[in-house]
Amino acid sequence: MPLVVALGVFDAVHIGHGEIICHARALAAKRGARVAAITFFPHPREVLTDAPPILLLPAGERISLLQSACADVVGGIEFSREFANWSAQTFCRALAAEFGKNLVGIVVGSAWRFGRGGEGNVDQLAAFFAPFGVAVDAVPEKKYRDQIISASRIRDAIAQGFLDDAAAMLGRNVALYGAVDHGFGDAGKLLNAPTINLAVSAGVLPPNGVYAGTVALADGRRYAAAVNCGIAPTFGDRTRRVEAHLIDFSGNLYGKTIKLELLKFIRPEKRFADVAQLKTQIAADVALCREAAK
Numbered sequence: 001m002p003l004v005v006a007l008g009v010f011d012a013v014h015i016g017h018g019e020i021i022c023h024a025r026a027l028a029a030k031r032g033a034r035v036a037a038i039t040f041f042p043h044p045r046e047v048l049t050d051a052p053p054i055l056l057l058p059a060g061e062r063i064s065l066l067q068s069a070c071a072d073v074v075g076g077i078e079f080s081r082e083f084a085n086w087s088a089q090t091f092c093r094a095l096a097a098e099f100g101k102n103l104v105g106i107v108v109g110s111a112w113r114f115g116r117g118g119e120g121n122v123d124q125l126a127a128f129f130a131p132f133g134v135a136v137d138a139v140p141e142k143k144y145r146d147q148i149i150s151a152s153r154i155r156d157a158i159a160q161g162f163l164d165d166a167a168a169m170l171g172r173n174v175a176l177y178g179a180v181d182h183g184f185g186d187a188g189k190l191l192n193a194p195t196i197n198l199a200v201s202a203g204v205l206p207p208n209g210v211y212a213g214t215v216a217l218a219d220g221r222r223y224a225a226a227v228n229c230g231i232a233p234t235f236g237d238r239t240r241r242v243e244a245h246l247i248d249f250s251g252n253l254y255g256k257t258i259k260l261e262l263l264k265f266i267r268p269e270k271r272f273a274d275v276a277q278l279k280t281q282i283a284a285d286v287a288l289c290r291e292a293a294k
Contacts, residue, residue: 007106008037012154013069018171021071027137035072086116092124163206163262176198178201180254224292226285
């Protein structure tokens with residue numbers, strides 16, 4: 001089956017990445033082909049630097065989002081130091097060998113680089129594949145507020161609390177991913193607002209505060225949530241945590257993997273004089289979070 005391959009790290013699957021997949025879909029329609037999105041695992045910076053980025057998405061979610069963006073097939077290339085040392089020509093030859101005559105098109109972002117030290121660019125990719133009749137298309141970098149969208153820019157926006165800007169660049173709500181761990185169980189009982197403690201494995205933490213959110217469980221159920229990101233100062237703990245009270249939920253989620261979407265900033269985190277004041281505030285927070293999640 002003929003294939004149009006969309007190449008990229010796709011680490012955030014933001015709206016710029018979506019444009020690449022859409023462009024590949026249009027090219028595939030012209031050539032009677034399917035779209036294959038090819039990404040890299042692990043993230044190149046995890047291999048090449050001592051400062052790996054905070055991943056915005058777990059691997060499975062990245063694949064799911066690429067499929068939702070209309071990629072027929074999603075494949076991964078293992079990124080290793082050996083692979084990073086390939087020349088641009090070696091990479092092109094490997095790509096040609098992998099897909100053979102099935103390859104009819106390649107779509108990348110216009111600034112995409114490949115090969116040792118980023119020596120390869122779109123022009124070199126097009127020159128290599130031209131004799132094979134493979135179309136190579138470069139999609140202009142997508143911009144938001146006159147600046148190019150990137151995963152790094154999205155991370156910075158979340159970390160600074162600009163959730164609306166991050167969501168606009170992502171094309172979806174900001175989310176945290178991880179497993180439910182043990183947290184302030186006693187505090188939850190005192191406050192009559194049991195919470196889950198999320199051991200975050202992917203996603204950037206926003207500034208400390210209370211947020212309206214939704215929690216998606218693996219079985220497809222979704223719940224509005226009041227989310228606290230911070231140190232729970234009323235209880236004297238200094239460990240930064242992400243805790244969420246799932247509104248109208250009862251049950252045990254320990255060890256379960258969840259997706260926590262952050263919808264709206266509600267208020268800064270603060271220390272209350274006593275549990276009674278905090279309990280009153282939580283009731284008000286829950287009402288606001290319930291409304292925001294509708």
